[in-house]
Amino acid sequence: MSLQIGVNSEPPSINVEKRFPVPEIICEVNEDKDKIRENIKSNVQLGLPQVQPYETQWEKTINLVCGGASLKDEKVYQYLLDKYLRGVKVITVNGAYKWCLDRDIRPSAQIVLDSREFNNRFVDPIIDKCKYLISSQCHPSMFEKLKERDVYIWHCAGDDNFDLLKEVYGDDYFPVMGGSTVTSRAIHLLRLLGFPKLEIYGFDSCIMEHHHAYEQSENDDEPVLNVMVSGKEFKCTAAHYHQAKEFVDMISKTGEHYDLAVHGDGLISHIIKNPHSLKKKEEVE
Numbered sequence: 001m002s003l004q005i006g007v008n009s010e011p012p013s014i015n016v017e018k019r020f021p022v023p024e025i026i027c028e029v030n031e032d033k034d035k036i037r038e039n040i041k042s043n044v045q046l047g048l049p050q051v052q053p054y055e056t057q058w059e060k061t062i063n064l065v066c067g068g069a070s071l072k073d074e075k076v077y078q079y080l081l082d083k084y085l086r087g088v089k090v091i092t093v094n095g096a097y098k099w100c101l102d103r104d105i106r107p108s109a110q111i112v113l114d115s116r117e118f119n120n121r122f123v124d125p126i127i128d129k130c131k132y133l134i135s136s137q138c139h140p141s142m143f144e145k146l147k148e149r150d151v152y153i154w155h156c157a158g159d160d161n162f163d164l165l166k167e168v169y170g171d172d173y174f175p176v177m178g179g180s181t182v183t184s185r186a187i188h189l190l191r192l193l194g195f196p197k198l199e200i201y202g203f204d205s206c207i208m209e210h211h212h213a214y215e216q217s218e219n220d221d222e223p224v225l226n227v228m229v230s231g232k233e234f235k236c237t238a239a240h241y242h243q244a245k246e247f248v249d250m251i252s253k254t255g256e257h258y259d260l261a262v263h264g265d266g267l268i269s270h271i272i273k274n275p276h277s278l279k280k281k282e283e284v285e
Contacts, residue, residue, distance in 0.1 A: 031115040031137075033160075039115050040161050042140045043153060044168045051133060051154040052174055054194035058259070062195045063088050065096040065107075066183045068204030070264025071213035079263060080201050081105065088199070091190065093182045094122050096202055099213055101125070109133055111189060112142065113156070113182040120145055133189065136165075154189060179246030181239070187250070187258070197259040204266025205244040206234040227267060230274040234267045244268060 063083050070076050081103070084090055089108040092100055097110045098121075109131040112122050117139040123132060123146060132151045134142060143151065155165055157175035165173045176192060178185035183203055190198060202213060207224065222237040227244070236244070244267050251258075262269045 048153040066202035068202035069208040069210040071202040206267040
């Protein structure tokens with residue numbers, strides 16, 4: 001199912017019923033801002049090539065594989081595998097990289113955003129013929145781990161650290177728009193690289209028995225919300241809900257610049273399938 005929503009299209013919205021006793025939903029960065037700034041300051045000194053804009057290739061499709069539990073759906077997996085075997089390149093984020101490798105699907109590129117050192121695991125094992133697109137926010141040890149590999153650095157828009165970029169690059173840098181998650185940024189990053197046409201897998205933004213298709217213990221036991229979209233209920237963490245809201249905002253403002261197919265039966269897929277059956281509602285109830 002493709003998404004081609006123009007700038008003036010009516011954005012869908014999300015009705016949320018809270019299931020835990022907090023006065024509001026707060027989604028914060030998972031690392032201290034000073035630490036992120038320290039990471040950026042160190043990483044931009046490495047002299048690595050930056051991700052840069054390329055001419056749009058509407059005719060070319062990319063498989064973007066994320067970590068949602070819908071990857072466990074056999075139909076989703078078989079569709080991805082078929083596309084891969086037909087020559088459609090696979091680009092992964094976070095733990096989806098290892099998930100694909102374990103199934104003999106070799107990513108052409110891996111995208112990482114998370115700034116915490118323990119998430120160096122997201123580039124294990126390091127493989128040949130893979131481009132590593134690593135955010136300048138990531139821990140310096142990740143760049144050290146990828147030394148001598150095909151690494152490109154990219155920068156998040158809106159992180160208040162542009163002064164550090166200007167010191168090194170002048171005006172010659174290309175901030176990547178997007179939201180609070182690696183998938184939200186990856187969609188914009190691939191658009192910057194000239195790939196607006198994406199088949200996306202594991203982009204659920206909800207819990208489907210599990211929060212990921214693989215073990216990720218730091219997300220265990222997070223509080224859960226009930227999210228209603230067109231009469232269908234989804235179990236979401238605060239981060240899931242926030243990501244979904246960001247996605248709604250993205251497609252309402254810049255949807256004409258993308259052609260997205262989201263596979264599986266998660267919240268994001270349901271939003272795409274039912275954009276006009278939703279009543280606009282900006283605040284959490």
